[in-house]
Amino acid sequence: MPAPVLCLKNVIKAYEDHVVLNIPELQLDYGTYWLLGENGAGKTTSMKVMAALIPSQGEISVENVQAKQQPVQFRRLVNYAEAEPVYPGFLTGKDLLGLYLKTKGKGYRDLDQIIHLLGIHEFIHRPVSGYSSGMLKKLSLVLAFTGMPKVILLDEPLITLDVQTVPLINKLVEEFHTQFGVTFIISSHQPVSGSSIRLQVQDKNIVAAHGVI
Amino acid sequence: MALSKIFTGSFYAKNAAIFFLVFYFFFGIVPGNMLLSYHLTLIRGFTGNVDFLCLVLLGWAVYNAKCVLFILKTLSARESLYLYATLGVLEGREKWSTWFRIHFSLYLPALTYSAAAVCIAWNDKHIGAVVTIVLFQLLMLILPLFVYDRKIKNPGTTSLFIRWQQKLNRLFTKPLWAYYIYELLNNGSRSLFITKGVTGLIIIATYSLMEQPYELRFMLVGLLLVLLAHTVLVFNHRQFDDLKLSMSIQLPLPLWKRYAHTLLGYFVLLLPEFIFLVVRTYQVAGPLDQLLFISLSVSMLVMWRMLLYFPGLDQDKYFRWVLISIVVALFMILGYLYWYLVIGLQVLAFTIFSLRYYKYEPPLAEVQ
Numbered sequence: 202m203p204a205p206v207l208c209l210k211n212v213i214k215a216y217e218d219h220v221v222l223n224i225p226e227l228q229l230d231y232g233t234y235w236l237l238g239e240n241g242a243g244k245t246t247s248m249k250v251m252a253a254l255i256p257s258q259g260e261i262s263v264e265n266v267q268a269k270q271q272p273v274q275f276r277r278l279v280n281y282a283e284a285e286p287v288y289p290g291f292l293t294g295k296d297l298l299g300l301y302l303k304t305k306g307k308g309y310r311d312l313d314q315i316i317h318l319l320g321i322h323e324f325i326h327r328p329v330s331g332y333s334s335g336m337l338k339k340l341s342l343v344l345a346f347t348g349m350p351k352v353i354l355l356d357e358p359l360i361t362l363d364v365q366t367v368p369l370i371n372k373l374v375e376e377f378h379t380q381f382g383v384t385f386i387i388s389s390h391q392p393v394s395g396s397s398i399r400l401q402v403q404d405k406n407i408v409a410a411h412g413v414i
Numbered sequence: 415m416a417l418s419k420i421f422t423g424s425f426y427a428k429n430a431a432i433f434f435l436v437f438y439f440f441f442g443i444v445p446g447n448m449l450l451s452y453h454l455t456l457i458r459g460f461t462g463n464v465d466f467l468c469l470v471l472l473g474w475a476v477y478n479a480k481c482v483l484f485i486l487k488t489l490s491a492r493e494s495l496y497l498y499a500t501l502g503v504l505e506g507r508e509k510w511s512t513w514f515r516i517h518f519s520l521y522l523p524a525l526t527y528s529a530a531a532v533c534i535a536w537n538d539k540h541i542g543a544v545v546t547i548v549l550f551q552l553l554m555l556i557l558p559l560f561v562y563d564r565k566i567k568n569p570g571t572t573s574l575f576i577r578w579q580q581k582l583n584r585l586f587t588k589p590l591w592a593y594y595i596y597e598l599l600n601n602g603s604r605s606l607f608i609t610k611g612v613t614g615l616i617i618i619a620t621y622s623l624m625e626q627p628y629e630l631r632f633m634l635v636g637l638l639l640v641l642l643a644h645t646v647l648v649f650n651h652r653q654f655d656d657l658k659l660s661m662s663i664q665l666p667l668p669l670w671k672r673y674a675h676t677l678l679g680y681f682v683l684l685l686p687e688f689i690f691l692v693v694r695t696y697q698v699a700g701p702l703d704q705l706l707f708i709s710l711s712v713s714m715l716v717m718w719r720m721l722l723y724f725p726g727l728d729q730d731k732y733f734r735w736v737l738i739s740i741v742v743a744l745f746m747i748l749g750y751l752y753w754y755l756v757i758g759l760q761v762l763a764f765t766i767f768s769l770r771y772y773k774y775e776p777p778l779a780e781v782q
Contacts, residue, residue, distance in 0.1 A: 254663055256773045272772055276666035289593055289658045291600045299587040304665040326583050348666075 212259035236388040238402030252281040284357035286341035290330030305348030309381040461535035461543040481520040591675035628698035656776035713759035723770035
């Protein structure tokens with residue numbers, strides 16, 4: 202049996218005394234996971250905790266690399282794209298891409314191809330303050346595909362995207378999953394992959410939801 | 415009437431804080447009975463000295479550029495599209511007089527002061543200064559009119575500045591350590607320039623008040639005041655990181671590199687002061703003293719920035735800690751412990767950073 206890719210043990214996230222997330226144990230094998238939950242259930246917080254972007258109690262690891270003990274290595278293995286990305290307005294798409302490529306590395310696939318595929322090359326030299334929400338979303342998704350991560354977390358990746366881009370993103374997810382062995386955790390109101398495994402944020406915990414799509 | 419609301423009214427309203435500050439420096443810092451002699455001395459100072467006059471002309475040119483950029487920005491705004499259909503149809507004398515009225519109303523403060531300067535210079539028989547000021551102000555009044563005319567004839571075109579910026583964007587990638595400097599230049603230019611103006615005055619005052627011979631401790635005390643003027647900029651740095659740079663935590667950067675970025679950022683932020691200090695003190699302060707100015711300044715600002723990684727540190731508590739650190743630094747400077755102070759600040763700052771960085775979470779009130 203293969204070792205789990207992502208492990209969470211005794212993870213508790215609280216704001217002052219209010220516990221918002223309590224995950225005694227969660228082990229996710231290689232796969233594509235669809236994270237479900239009502240509005241305000243804690244999907245975004247769960248994803249940020251999994252990516253170790255916000256502090257929490259407990260242990261989080263990806264392929265035995267511990268988030269707290271090896272934060273730099275952990276960040277090479279996990280990428281995260283926000284639901285509503287925010288960047289300093291004076292930066293251009295090229296600046297952000299340069300920053301991610303420099304720190305995370307070039308990645309599994311030639312990013313120029315993805316940039317052209319999504320039409321980002323047309324506005325990549327403009328400051329992001331002039332981007333529409335869809336353009337910003339496309340850019341943040343491309344940034345999530347930089348480096349050689351083992352886990353990519355996409356928070357609502359399809360909102361604000363035009364209808365032509367949605368199948369392209371689905372295809373990218375499929376390709377990175379099957380060809381490069383990346384595990385995806387996606388929170389979305391629309392199904393992203395035909396073979397995704399459902400997870401549910403329920404009672405502050407993440408549990409397996411019934412049924413495979 | 416409508417045009418004066420669109421251009422003149424909004425220009426003065428938008429820049430009220432700057433006008434208030436300038437007004438204060440010109441009319442608020444001297445007693446009423448000395449006001450006339452103060453301005454007479456000031457005007458005679460620049461009409462009788464070529465270097466000083468050049469500096470004043472440069473100041474007026476900067477103000478003129480500000481007026482021009484404001485009008486161009488207003489014309490470029492989406493909600494100002496109707497101006498192309500109204501101002502754009504004017505021809506001949508009517509067109510030029512309209513542009514002249516708009517620009518004149520914005521540039522009026524500089525013209526008023528220069529008119530007074532011309533009268534005094536004429537009276538003092540400084541004919542060279544009179545001719546220079548009159549010709550300069552004529553240029554300042556006439557040249558912008560052609561810029562406006564060109565803009566209104568070419569709606570929707572990107573300005574030379576924007577095109578130049580786009581070319582630069584293609585050539586250079588902005589480094590992570592410089593993001594906050596860019597942010598200050600783009601969205602915090604007012605507070606940045608006010609801070610730099612104040613620190614310039616502090617350096618001049620410190621050097622002027624210092625009794626000869628040169629005393630390092632006196633200069634360092636002045637430097638502490640310079641750093642104190644930067645406290646708000648440091649506090650706003652946290653807000654920038656929390657609200658606009660939250661993605662940076664997911665980059666696989668070692669702590670020492672993140673720390674080095676902060677050091678470099680503050681070094682560049684303080685570069686104008688360092689250059690000014692070298693210019694003022696190079697004859698008396700050696701390279702080691704200059705190195706001390708730089709090390710102490712950067713270390714202090716970095717330490718204040720690192721304090722902000724503690725949870726619940728609001729503005730009040732932050733300023734309290736800033737004042738405590740200033741007092742400690744003051745006593746160490748008076749006790750000749752300069753380099754111990756620098757090392758202490760660095761050790762403290764890096765320790766706080768390494769312990770707090772991954773545990774830090776933005777205050778809820780800030781991110782909501």
